[in-house]
Amino acid sequence: MLFHRENLRVALGQFALPQFRLRSRSVSRPRAPIALTATGLLIAIAVLLPIVYLVIRSVGAGEAASEMLFRARTGAIVVRSLVLVVVVTAGSVAIAVPLAWLTTRTDLPGRRWWVVAAVLPLVVPSYVAAMVAVAALGPRGMLQGALDRIFGIERLPAIYGLPGAALVLVLLSYPYVFVTVRAALRRMDPALDEAARGLGYGPGRTSLKVTLPLLRPAIAAGALLVALYTLSDFGAVSLLGYETFTWAIFIQYETTFDRTAASALSLVLIAVALGILLLDSATHARGRYHRSTSGAVRPVSNLSLGRWRWPAAIGVGTLVTSAVIAPLGVLCFWVARGASAGGVEFPWPSAWNSLRVSLLAAAVSSALALPVAILAVRFAGRFAAFLDRATHMGFALPGVVVALALVFFGVNFAAPLYQTIALLVFAYTVLFLPAASGAIKTSLLQVNPHVEEAARSLGRSEVKTILQVTLPLITPGILTGAAMVFLLTMKELPATLILGPLGFKTLATEVWSAASEAFFAKAALPAIMLVLAAGAPTAFLLLRESRRASDDGEGRSPGGNGA
Amino acid sequence: MWRTGAAALLAMLAIGGIAGCGGRSEETLVVYSGRSETLVAPIIKQFSDLTGIKTEVKYGDTAALASTLLEEGAKSPADVFFAQDPGGLGAARPLLATLPSSIRGRVPEWASALDGTWVGISGRARVVVYNNRVLTEADLPDSIAGFTDPAWKGKIGWAPTNGSFLSMVTAMRQVWGEDATEQWVRGIQANGPRSYSGNTAVVQAVGSGEVQVGFVNHYYLHRFLAEQGESFPARNYYTRSADPGSVLLIAGVGILKSSKNKANAEKFVEFLIGTVAQQYFASQTFEHPLVGGVVRAPGIPELSNIKRPEIDVSQLSDLSGTQALLRRVGAIP
Numbered sequence: 001m002l003f004h005r006e007n008l009r010v011a012l013g014q015f016a017l018p019q020f021r022l023r024s025r026s027v028s029r030p031r032a033p034i035a036l037t038a039t040g041l042l043i044a045i046a047v048l049l050p051i052v053y054l055v056i057r058s059v060g061a062g063e064a065a066s067e068m069l070f071r072a073r074t075g076a077i078v079v080r081s082l083v084l085v086v087v088v089t090a091g092s093v094a095i096a097v098p099l100a101w102l103t104t105r106t107d108l109p110g111r112r113w114w115v116v117a118a119v120l121p122l123v124v125p126s127y128v129a130a131m132v133a134v135a136a137l138g139p140r141g142m143l144q145g146a147l148d149r150i151f152g153i154e155r156l157p158a159i160y161g162l163p164g165a166a167l168v169l170v171l172l173s174y175p176y177v178f179v180t181v182r183a184a185l186r187r188m189d190p191a192l193d194e195a196a197r198g199l200g201y202g203p204g205r206t207s208l209k210v211t212l213p214l215l216r217p218a219i220a221a222g223a224l225l226v227a228l229y230t231l232s233d234f235g236a237v238s239l240l241g242y243e244t245f246t247w248a249i250f251i252q253y254e255t256t257f258d259r260t261a262a263s264a265l266s267l268v269l270i271a272v273a274l275g276i277l278l279l280d281s282a283t284h285a286r287g288r289y290h291r292s293t294s295g296a297v298r299p300v301s302n303l304s305l306g307r308w309r310w311p312a313a314i315g316v317g318t319l320v321t322s323a324v325i326a327p328l329g330v331l332c333f334w335v336a337r338g339a340s341a342g343g344v345e346f347p348w349p350s351a352w353n354s355l356r357v358s359l360l361a362a363a364v365s366s367a368l369a370l371p372v373a374i375l376a377v378r379f380a381g382r383f384a385a386f387l388d389r390a391t392h393m394g395f396a397l398p399g400v401v402v403a404l405a406l407v408f409f410g411v412n413f414a415a416p417l418y419q420t421i422a423l424l425v426f427a428y429t430v431l432f433l434p435a436a437s438g439a440i441k442t443s444l445l446q447v448n449p450h451v452e453e454a455a456r457s458l459g460r461s462e463v464k465t466i467l468q469v470t471l472p473l474i475t476p477g478i479l480t481g482a483a484m485v486f487l488l489t490m491k492e493l494p495a496t497l498i499l500g501p502l503g504f505k506t507l508a509t510e511v512w513s514a515a516s517e518a519f520f521a522k523a524a525l526p527a528i529m530l531v532l533a534a535g536a537p538t539a540f541l542l543l544r545e546s547r548r549a550s551d552d553g554e555g556r557s558p559g560g561n562g563a
Numbered sequence: 564m565w566r567t568g569a570a571a572l573l574a575m576l577a578i579g580g581i582a583g584c585g586g587r588s589e590e591t592l593v594v595y596s597g598r599s600e601t602l603v604a605p606i607i608k609q610f611s612d613l614t615g616i617k618t619e620v621k622y623g624d625t626a627a628l629a630s631t632l633l634e635e636g637a638k639s640p641a642d643v644f645f646a647q648d649p650g651g652l653g654a655a656r657p658l659l660a661t662l663p664s665s666i667r668g669r670v671p672e673w674a675s676a677l678d679g680t681w682v683g684i685s686g687r688a689r690v691v692v693y694n695n696r697v698l699t700e701a702d703l704p705d706s707i708a709g710f711t712d713p714a715w716k717g718k719i720g721w722a723p724t725n726g727s728f729l730s731m732v733t734a735m736r737q738v739w740g741e742d743a744t745e746q747w748v749r750g751i752q753a754n755g756p757r758s759y760s761g762n763t764a765v766v767q768a769v770g771s772g773e774v775q776v777g778f779v780n781h782y783y784l785h786r787f788l789a790e791q792g793e794s795f796p797a798r799n800y801y802t803r804s805a806d807p808g809s810v811l812l813i814a815g816v817g818i819l820k821s822s823k824n825k826a827n828a829e830k831f832v833e834f835l836i837g838t839v840a841q842q843y844f845a846s847q848t849f850e851h852p853l854v855g856g857v858v859r860a861p862g863i864p865e866l867s868n869i870k871r872p873e874i875d876v877s878q879l880s881d882l883s884g885t886q887a888l889l890r891r892v893g894a895i896p
Contacts, residue, residue, distance in 0.1 A: 073896070134767070250724075251896065253630060255724070403627075514599075
């Protein structure tokens with residue numbers, strides 16, 4: 001037994017348990033190729049444009065801003081925002097990690113379909129989710145109506161405030177964690193699990209002591225996105241009446257049309273986001289997460305859930321029902337109710353526009369996320385850390401701020417591009433880059449750098465090594481990131497409205513246009529189309545991927561066609 | 564990997580291609596509309612069909628568009644700014660040209676800018692929406708001031724961050740003065756009002772019985788009735804006394820100084836204050852027309868039958884004081 005334990009430590013120590021590896025590996029890292037650093041620099045400039053704009057606008061911020069900044073209430077609002085961030089992030093991790101594990105590592109019935117459904121909340125605009133939540137769960141909502149008929153319950157407790165806002169945001173944003181964790185689980189070296197099992201750990205203990213620690217970077221990457229997204233959300237908090245800092249910024253724009261004060265407040269938001277990012281890097285485990293050998297990518301044998309199989313399915317089903325099926329149901333009900341009152345038209349051109357710009361945004365963001373991720377993982381240093389943090393700024397800012405910044409730069413310095421698809425896609429990239437780079441980083445951490453070193457020692461240049469060896473190995477991460485950017489762009493509203501070409505409509509703008517004027521039926525149809533149009537490519541991508549993995553018993557050579 | 568590379572390349576090409584064909588003729592009239600597409604697209608299309616003048620519209624939130632115009636400055640592609648409220652037009656005022664007197668003369672003076680930079684197009688009245696299953700009009704106080712009575716505790720819904728609500732409070736400050744307005748807000752707060760994000764949410768909540776009364780614009784109810792039928796259990800109440808609870812708010816339009824297409828822009832504004840467009844706003848969007856000779860939608864009273872306070876609507880663009888007041892008493896964040 002003692003012998004076994006010792007073996008286990010040798011097998012696992014340097015991967016799962018940070019205290020076992022480290023300083024000894026202070027081998028001098030290779031310098032980043034100039035081309036990579038130069039690209040990184042350009043990206044940094046691009047993503048920092050909104051902050052430059054905010055600084056320019058804040059200069060001469062008048063009394064209104066300073067009065068607002070330095071009153072006691074502002075502190076309280078910042079605290080409220082942080083409370084929401086913590087609750088939503090914790091809730092998302094608590095839901096997403098077990099869900100990812102159940103759908104990748106067990107014999108959960110119908111798990112491939114659950115995966116597709118579980119990702120879809122990413123595409124639901126937060127104000128739509130909040131509207132649906134109020135209609136369904138409000139004190140006198142649909143649920144109350146049903147309970148009234150059965151039990152005579154006349155009123156449900158109000159969902160407004162923190163509980164409602166947190167519920168809606170958790171259901172909307174757990175997929176950020178789910179997607180990255182799932183990708184990590186699928187690429188994880190099964191040898192580690194098998195070693196633990198072989199050496200006497202039970203399945204539960206293996207998951208807790210081996211699998212979970214190895215998932216840390218993936219969980220952190222997803223959680224970071226959830227935290228920053230929560231900070232920037234306006235739709236859910238305003239509809240559910242929970243005062244946050246972003247809401248305060250909006251009120252500044254909406255009611256006093258004071259760009260200066262709004263910009264100064266946005267800089268505070270940036271400071272809060274930076275705090276979250278620093279906290280995130282402080283908690284990073286610096287362990288290694290890749291496989292020890294150049295072993296094949298092969299799936300871990302699935303754990304049999306036994307008598308827990310159906311309870312687990314019911315749990316997952318409940319989640320998917322509340323996050324996806326119930327909102328769709330409410331939307332369908334609105335369409336049906338409105339259809340009897342008047343015609344309902346399918347906005348096909350808008351659907352096409354949504355797909356088009358979302359695919360473009362996914363492609364461009366993935367392309368730009370690659371150098372960011374490679375620098376961050378392979379050439380970690382001050383510049384890489386700075387670049388990585390800079391890319392997260394857009395994600396934490398309300399879309400309207402980023403859009404106005406690009407109006408400023410577009411009109412003054414890039415007039416021919418102003419109000420074109422090109423500038424719009426650029427805006428999406430600034431907003432959503434970290435969603436792509438996070439997934440790629442997670443994937444890259446799981447690739448053994450020795451493989452790259454081998455390629456270099458065999459005469460490949462740095463750039464060729466990246467293109468021919470690294471890229472093929474991290475394709476799943478690239479696709480995951482692209483899918484997230486695609487879904488985020490599908491629902492993006494403020495930048496689309498402000499920066500889109502004249503007369504440019506997407507499904508998200510159609511929903512907003514009707515919903516803001518209380519035309520529920522008109523709003524519901526494009527909202528349903530939004531979910532379906534986003535769901536189809538996602539399903540294709542995810543199902544194709546899992547089919548390939550299950551056909552992949554033999555595994556592929558890790559160098560792909562490059563080695 | 565080649566696939567990824569090829570995809571990125573294709574994307575770049577596609578962007579270049581799309582960006583290349585972005586040119587638009589000088590003749591096309593560019594409208595920035597803070598009014599929603601659902602409301603105004605049909606009438607803008609009708610303008611194009613009748614005059615042959617091509618239009619391109621950027622829809623958005625009035626405040627966001629005003630900010631966009633301010634960022635664009637003299638380089639703005641916009642010719643016309645169609646805003647939901649005087650606040651948005653007021654913010655963009657340095658960029659707006661003075662309208663010709665032929666246009667200004669046709670809109671009532673109280674519904675236009677003093678300096679002639681914009682005119683009102685249609686009106687929406689502030690009303691009290693009430694659930695008619697639990698209340699009748701007789702249960703409601705003569706003035707909106709009456710809702711500070713403790714009897715209304717837990718029964719009120721409002722949307723304190725909504726632009727129209729802020730305009731109403733601005734009207735209160737003009738009519739009642741600063742102190743009385745603050746007292747009113749504190750009185751309502753003492754009754755524990757349920758805060759909603761906007762008018763739609765308030766009407767929805769009144770209809771569902773979550774609250775019994777709400778302070779909103781009149782036309783949301785008519786949309787609910789049109790979609791859900793007359794059985795939707797809410798109705799509008801125009802206050803019996805002429806107080807700010809029934810103030811008429813204005814959506815208006817202005818022409819950008821930087822417009823190179825002013826002749827067509829003026830034709831557009833003339834069209835909006837003409838009978839065809841006014842009739843459209845009356846019957847299709849359930850608003851109050853601002854010029855005569857128009858038939859109203861059923862259930863919408865004549866302006867002359869609404870007891871309205873004597874105030875200068877264009878002055879309602881001063882919202883900073885209102886915001887400061889609401890912040891001071893803690894009604895908004």
